[in-house]
Amino acid sequence: MKMLAYSYRKDEAEYFEKFKNKYNVDLILCKEHPTLENANLAKDIDCISIITTPITAELMKKFYDNGVKFISTRTIGYDHIDIEKAKELGMHIGNVTYSPRSVADYTVMMILMATRKIKVIMERSKVQDFSLRGVQGKELHNLTVGVIGTGRIGQTVIKNLSGFECKILAYDLYENEEMKQYVSYVSLEELIKNSDIITMHAPATKDNYHLINKKSIEIMKDGVFIINTARGSLINTEDFIRAIEEKKIGGAALDVIEHEANIYYNDLKSKVLNNRDLAILKSYPNVIITPHTAFYTDQAVSDMVEHSILSCILFMEGKENPWEITMK
Incomplete structure (x- = not known):
């Protein structure tokens, strides 16, 4: 099978080499992200692999037209792909899965950093301000954590949190029986009303767009902490910023934000950010911002490359493909 991988990174090199040999794949690697200018590299190639760069209707x-039949994104989310156009053309789309521990472990770290005010502590320490004023934190066993989304990552977050002896509420359209030993499933409104910490693990769908908004924020506890290691579109950033400034939200840790494409994963030193909301959020002492790196472990990168290659193989062989997206 012949396959083209766009946006090839150095950290993926050993895994592309390992799995192309393991599965006997004729693999072409391209460091550039897919564009109209380099799309002809895929001429007469059945399957391509991409990451988070947008695949527009035109692209x-x-x-x-170049003969591509299957696009595999080496990510769980696929909101960067124009699914409606794919459906119209009959283009098949796949995503990947990877170790849920990567994001789950990072999420717990972010919860602890936010509730223990680590950003302020570290920034003060840089200038040798070792005072205690304003850095008193909270202990997890005294708090209620609301987990929105109990898929593979949400479940792992819940198991990790269970060791901290905090009360855990959960919301998902599909309740998981195993998780009921750790959590109480409640309605989304009840979770939002009663959680001291809300952590997001839901996909970027139309139904989930701006789950956190002015209306939902109004019913939250005063001083609530918001953690998002899922997708930026889950939060209405304008409403979120207002709530931070009004002190309704006591702190946050965000690994993703709205409109992060073409910003994250680039070296933008000495440049003016073209995302004003990001610039504002970075300035707040109680908001931790990381550049969509929760997934980034050696195991996760290995899984992403292997599953993308396997997904293309299964598609070409006409076999059941657990990573192919069902387009309704």
């Missing part, structure tokens, strides 16, 4: 059509 999708270009790939389709």
Whole structure:
């Protein structure tokens, strides 16, 4: 099978080498992200692998005209792909899964950092301000954590949190029986009202767009902590910023934000950010911002590369493919 991988990174090198040999794949690597200008590299190639760069309707059509039948994104989320255009053309789309521990461990770290005010402590320490004023934190066993989304990552977060002896509420359209030994499933409104910490583990769907907004923020506890290691579109950033400034939200840790494309994963030193909300959020002492790195472990990168290759193989062989997206 012949396959083209765009946005090839150095950290993926050993895994592409390992799995192309393991699965006997004829693999072409391209360091550039897919564009209309380099889409012809995929001419007469059945499957391509991408990461988070946008696949617009125009670019999708270009790939389709070049003979591409399957696009695999080396990510769990696929909101960067124009699914409607794919459906119209008959283009098949796949995502990947990877070790849920990568994001789950990072999430617990972010919860602890936010509730223990680590950003302020570290920034003060840089200038040798070792005073205690304003850095008193909270202990997890005294708090209620609300977990929105109990898929593979949400479940792992819950198991990790269970060791801290905190009360855990959960919301998901599909309740998981195993998780009921750790959590109380409640309605989304009840979770939002009663949680001291809300952590997001839901996909970027139309139904989940701006779950955190002015209306939902109003019913939250005063001083609530918001953690988002899922997708930026789950939070209405304008409403979120207002709530931070009004001290309704006591702190936050965000690994993702709205409109992060073309910012994260780039070296932008000495440049003016073209995302004003990001610039504002970075300035707040009680908001921790990281550049979509919760997933980034050696195990996760290995899984992403292997599953993308396997997904293409299964598609070409006409076999059941657990990573192919069902387009309704």
